[in-house]
Amino acid sequence: MRIHSISSIAALLAALALPAQADNYRVPGNTIVNEECGSCHMVFPPQMLHADSWRAMMSDLPNHFGSDASLDEQRRIAITDFLVAHSGGRKTGVTRDAKGKPLLRISETTRFIKKHREISPAVWKRASIKSAANCSACHTRAAAGDYDDDSIRIPK
């Protein structure tokens, strides 16, 4: 009896833990990352891109998606190390484009595209959303790393 109840509790815990884990993109706290990345956009979870993508991005900061995000060398290396250490592996899906270059946008990864296939182009263009980079517009708990379906509210 005791064995039975322990195993059912374990099974229940595992069932509860799994879905949460699958969508857990909590960004580990890092003052430099929060200050430098976070001054222009939300701090994107490093888990959402492959290490090669982060390295490629961090080696061309003066041309960062059309903006100059140049940094002193010390901070650039510290941030690169952080992103690479927490980068995603197979979860990101395809990590390179057709020419073999690392993908730089999270929204170009197969995982992202698959997960957002039901969102029409008109929705992305809404003033309340504006950009695929604006995760928090719909993922109300994105700042806490929670991209679970339950916390999605698509604004009008």
Add this chain to the structure above:
Amino acid sequence: MRHLLIIATLLLATSAQAETPRDFLTRFEKEAGATSSAERGARFFNSKHGDEWSCASCHTEQPTHTGRHAKTNKAIKPLAPAVNAERFTDTARVDKWFRRNCNDTLNRACSAQEKADVIAWLLTLK
């Protein structure tokens, strides 16, 4: 005498750490070899310079207000020192943001005169 020395040391230590917007105004005026003009700063801030963005595109035409990043929509704290005491108090930050933002809006570095003018204008905002 000893007290005076301690006070002098403390004063030196604080001035080395924290700078004021006035310090930057003085520095850029000195580099430019000319006085600043708040009026010219206002014009510069609100005009486009051949590129897609002006300073006001993100910082708004009234930088006493919260701005929005023109691309990401992220909130940008007010730029005017009167409403945001953190502005223009750190050399590394001031130099970093002038470097990046001038490059984004003008495709070149800003001159010391342009920086002095903009700070002079921001200091008039209440």
